[in-house]
Amino acid sequence: MRTAAEEIKRFGPVKGILLTNEDITRLEVDCIVNAANKTLLGGGGVDGAIHRAAGPGLLEECRTLGGCDTGQAKLTGGYRLPARYVIHTVGPVYGRDDEGLLAVCYKNCLELAKEHGIRSIAFPAVSTGIYHFPKKEAAEIAVRTVQRWLKANPDQRMEVVFSCVDRRVYDCVLEELEKSGAAAEDGPAAED
Template structure:
C-alpha cells in the first residue's frame, strides 16, 4: 500500500528518500527554483549526466544518478507550461505517472516530488495539487516497489493545501 506524505521542506535534504524529482526544463539545465537547487546541491556532474538526455517533452521523465545529493537518483520531469502546452492536465498527470514508472523500474521504495509546473510554468497551485495527488494515488495501486511518495513543498501554505486535498476523497483527474 502506497503511503503519501505532504510536508514543507527542502527537496535537496531528503536523505531517507531513494529518488527526488526535479521540476526540469526541456534542456535539463540548471535554472531557478527546484532545478537550480537540485543542480547546485548535486554538483556539476548532474548537468553533465543530463546533457545527453535532453531535450525532453512535457510529461516526459528521465533518470540520472543523484551525485552529491543524499539520494540514489534524480528523476527529471518536464511539466507543462500552463496555457501553452495542451492538454495541460494530461501532460501534468503524465509527468507524475512517468516519474513513478521510472522509480518502479529501478525498484525504488521512496520518491519525493515538488509541486511540478507551479513555479515559472504558471500552473495554478490548487489545480496542480489536485492532479498530482489524484494521479499519484491512482498510480500507487499499481506499484509493487514504491511504498512512499512524499510531496516536499516550499512553503507552509502549499504544504497545507496539499494535505487538505490528500485528506479528502478526490475525483479522477
Template sequence: MIRVETGDITRLKVDAIVNAANSALLGGGGVDGAIHRAAGPDLLAECRTIKGCPTGEARLTRGYRLPASYVIHTVGPVWQGGGRGESRLLESCYRECMKLCPAKGIQRIAFPAISCGIYGYPKPEAVAIAVNTVSALYQTYGLEEVIFCCFDEAMAALYRAAISIKK
C-alpha cells in the same frame, strides 16, 4: 503511504527526488537550480548526455552529492489557460516519473509542486492532479512512500487538504 513535508527537497533521504526541470535539463531556477547546485557538476554533465526531455516525459539520472540515489527529471507544462492539454501533460509527468521506479528499485520518492512556480499552473488544480495521479498509481509501481515536498506551508496545506479528501 503518501505524505507532505515542508522544506528543501535536496535534503530528503529518499531513493529518488523529482526535478521540475526545463526541457533542456541543463539547470535553471527554482527547484531545478537547487537540485543542480546540491548534486554538483556531475549531474549537469550526465544531463548533457541525455539531450533534453519533452514536456510530460521523465528522465532518470544519478543523484551524485544528494542524499537521494537518483534524480528523476520531468518537464511540466507551462500554464496557457487550460485549453492546451496542460492537465493531461501534468498528469503524465507524475505517471512517467513513477514508471521509472521499478527498474531501479526505487520505493521512496519525493515530488516538488511541478509547474506551480514560474510555469504558472494554478496551484489548487495542479495539487489535485498530483494527488489524484499519485494516489491511483503509486502502489502499481512498487512505491512504499511518496512525499510531496513543499517550499512553504501554504503549498503544503493545499496538498494536505487534497490528500484528506482522497482518504
C-alpha cells in the same frame, strides 16, 4: 512556528504518501524529482536548487541526455544529494501546454522509479513555479495521480513524498489528501 520535522505527515496504508515542507534537496529518499526545463541543464527554482546541491556531475550527465519533452521523465544519478537518483520531468506551462500533461509527468516518474527498483521518491510541486500552474489544481492532479498509481501498483510498496516548501502548496496538497479520505497518522505507517 513549526519546524520541518513537525510538518511531516503520513497518509495511507503500508508505505503510502508523506507530506513535508522540508527542502527536497535534503530529503533522504532513494530518488527526488526535478521540475526541470526541456534542456535539463538547470534553471531557476527547484531545478536550480537541485543542480546546485548535486554539483557539476549532474550537469555533465544531463548534457548526455538530449533534453526532455513535456510530460516525459529521465533518470540520472544524485551525485552530492542524499538521494541516489534524480528523475527529471518537464511539466506543462499553464495556459500554453495541455494541462493533462501534468498527470503524465507524475505517472511517468513513478513508472521510471518502478523500472529502477526505487522504493521512495519525493516530488516537488511540478509546474507551480515559473510555469504558473494554479497551486490548488496542481495539488488535485498530483494527489489523484499518485493515489491512482499506488492503488494500481500495490506490489511496489513505494513511499511517495510531496515536498512542499511553499506554504500555500503544502496547504493545498494537505487539503487534497484529507479530501481523498486518506487517514493521516503521525509517526510510522501501518504495515500489513
